[in-house]
Amino acid sequence: MTKLRVQTFTISIDGYGAGPSQDLQNPLGVNGLELMDWVFHTRVWRRMHEPADGETGIDNEMAELGFTGVGAWILGRNMFGPVRGPWPDHSWKGWWGDEPPYHTPVFVLTHHPRPPLEMAGGTEFRFVTEGIHDALEQARAAAGGRDIRVGGGVSTIRQYLSAGLIDELHLAIRPVLLGSGEHLLNGIDLRALGYKCTKSVAGERATHVFLRKRA
Numbered sequence: 001m002t003k004l005r006v007q008t009f010t011i012s013i014d015g016y017g018a019g020p021s022q023d024l025q026n027p028l029g030v031n032g033l034e035l036m037d038w039v040f041h042t043r044v045w046r047r048m049h050e051p052a053d054g055e056t057g058i059d060n061e062m063a064e065l066g067f068t069g070v071g072a073w074i075l076g077r078n079m080f081g082p083v084r085g086p087w088p089d090h091s092w093k094g095w096w097g098d099e100p101p102y103h104t105p106v107f108v109l110t111h112h113p114r115p116p117l118e119m120a121g122g123t124e125f126r127f128v129t130e131g132i133h134d135a136l137e138q139a140r141a142a143a144g145g146r147d148i149r150v151g152g153g154v155s156t157i158r159q160y161l162s163a164g165l166i167d168e169l170h171l172a173i174r175p176v177l178l179g180s181g182e183h184l185l186n187g188i189d190l191r192a193l194g195y196k197c198t199k200s201v202a203g204e205r206a207t208h209v210f211l212r213k214r215a
């Protein structure tokens with residue numbers, strides 16, 4: 001059965017999934033790159049982005065999980081890029097170059113309509129203006145029985161969590177402080193929503209915590 005998964009989503013120990021003031025120079029907000037200083041070392045990441053080998057180990061295994069069995073993705077518009085408000089044109093095609101690492105349909109939540117965008121390697125960005133339930137329905141139809149990964153950002157995950165729709169959540173907790181930015185869980189009572197921690201694994205540079213919603 002298709003599951004809705006959050007995987008490899010990284011937060012600081014004070015709970016932020018992005019720093020403040022996201023823009024072209026700071027895709028993850030100010031100081032936000034510090035969050036990702038575990039994934040950048042992994043073989044999975046390096047092979048995807050550079051002709052380099054990277055490290056194997058627990059963090060690498062955890063990063064690999066995120067791409068297994070995924071048939072569609074859902075992203076928020078801020079994760080897709082730094083453009084805010086109505087699209088001035090269609091020149092922004094995501095942070096990931098001509099061949100993004102998704103290789104599936106990717107449903108981008110936005111209030112601003114835009115035609116679908118086909119990229120090399122099987123990724124197609126489809127822009128959804130009718131909200132999280134509509135995006136989920138479309139992703140489910142596209143996923144071909146495989147899972148749907150909610151890639152982020154923070155606001156998008158918060159909405160699916162608050163609606164109790166996420167089945168499994170893997171958080172990578174980095175030992176850094178951001179102090180401000182986009183907080184992942186503030187005001188969301190995961191316990192009351194039926195989530196519980198099922199596993200915790202210490203990686204080389206992050207601690208991996210797995211949560212699941214009770215059936």
Ligand SMILES: NC(=O)c1ccc[n+]([C@@H]2O[C@H](COP(=O)([O-])OP(=O)(O)OC[C@H]3O[C@@H](n4cnc5c(N)ncnc54)[C@H](OP(=O)(O)O)[C@@H]3O)[C@@H](O)[C@H]2O)c1
Nearest residue numbers: 009010018027028076077078079110111152153154155156
């Ligand atoms: N820590 C990690 O592992 C990780 C992973 C992925 C991303 N990130 C970071 O997270 C940050 C982005 O997170 P974010 O919370 O700012 O934003 P986000 O969730 O990526 O996107 C929010 C935007 O998406 C659109 N949107 C969201 N829900 C919608 C709905 N129900 N209906 C219609 N449109 C909707 C709105 O854009 P419009 O109104 O403008 O259309 C909204 O402002 C980035 O810095 C990114 O790099 C971190």
